[in-house]
Amino acid sequence: MAPKKSLEGIANPLALDQQVCFGLAVAARSVIALYKPLLEPLGLTHPKYLVMLALWEHEPLRVSELSRLVHLDPGTLSPLLKRLEAIGYVRRERDPHDERALAVSLTAKGRALRDDAEAIPPAIVERLGMDIDELLDLHRRLTEVIAAATPEG
Secondary structure (H helix, E strand, O other), X not given: OOXXXXXXXXXXXXXXXXXXXXXXXXXXXXXXXXHHHHHHHHOOOHHHHHHHHHHHHHOOEEHHHHHHHHOOOHHHHHHHHXXXXXXXXXXXXXEOXXXXXXXXEEOXXXXXXXXXXXOHHHHHHHHHOOOHHHHHHHHHHHHHHHHHHOOOO
């Protein structure tokens, strides 16, 4: 049976605390704030951390691939990559298979940073105080929300 798609039974569908966008926005800001003190000693902001995660898993990546993975448009990603390159974590070069594309790879310093970053996920799980199965289920549900809200194409 398909889930109910009605607001029937909700007394005030315009109440702030009933808005999905409000809950997601507050949760996102709150969780990202937990990362800040863990990332600062590494010279990373949260968006830079997402880029590094993608590169640790998939490097090298074209900027277009990286943009898709981290859900940041190339215009936002470009200055971020310049800053990561300036601190010595990544290298941007023309893709040898397509001179029109820019490829991003890790430097030795960027690869070594991964060892320090491995302490971040357990610290976040501990700080949230939630069971890992609950967090994995939340991640799965959020992935469904992202898929439903993302325009095709």
